[in-house]
Amino acid sequence: MTLDDLPAVMEIDRVSFALPWPERSFRFELTGNDASRLLVAEMLLGDQERIVGYLGYWLLVDEMHISTLAVLPEMRGRGISERLLEAGLEQAWIQGAEMSTLEVRPSNKAAIALYRKYGFELVGRRRAYYQDNNEDALLMTLTGLSGWRRLGGGGGE
Template identity: 45%
Template sequence: MWLVFPANERDIETIYEIEKSCFSRPWSKVSFYEELKHYYSYLWIAKNISTKEIAGFICFWLIWDEMHILNIAVKPEFQGRGIGSLLLNNAISLALKKGVEWVRLEVRPSNLKAISFYKKFGFKEIGRRRHYYFDTGEDAIIMELKIKEVKNGSKNRY
């Protein structure tokens, strides 16, 4: 059984290994350590309670009435098993409790798998950031989920 827990310094090495296995331009270990220091930053892991294995993580900020998802990744061998959904559901559930109005993120237009994943949660494209990804010069799609729609609509599964 997989549960979501706040990450701590002991988890950073595993988080970093997951990051490297999922992205061509991974965050540095230092970046993850830095996220643990900020009151507005949340770094959570999905951990098997029996084996203690960490299968994925999510990093997001809660600032005023917005949640901004910075990073989410699941080990390749665990992708497609609902772990990413578990992480995102938990984050959105917290956003609802905190009175957040919207959740936003950036995603590469070439990352069709991620775009499809976010659309399943009700995220919609609201704009683009030109030349956002410095490694390729690729734009970023800005996606948004309006929490009020989730609270008041039939999408409420959090």
């Protein structure tokens, strides 16, 4: 992701989340946070390359903490989030991550199913984590990223 991508990314963010990130948050993640990595998924639609999804994570020593993930609503259900997650896990592993963590709303069945498919396990709950409706956050963790990769994730070896 680059600063030029922000209009497209923020549009996806706005329609995907109850609490979208303000532009300054994306700018900070791109230019002011050394631990932050942001990827976009692009597709050729007609004769135009279009941003159809993005993934953000923080690389904290040996931990990849997923900060955001969203796909354009009309492009969901086509494996785009899987491509983003696989690219992120692969990249984070190369950068030294051994595990991946994230927070997700218990009501977000699609995201929970995605993370479970990739081996993330439920490890805890943060009470009243989300400010819009006081919903809890589920904490999910994927350990052994190198093992995940050996098993064929991220394109294998």
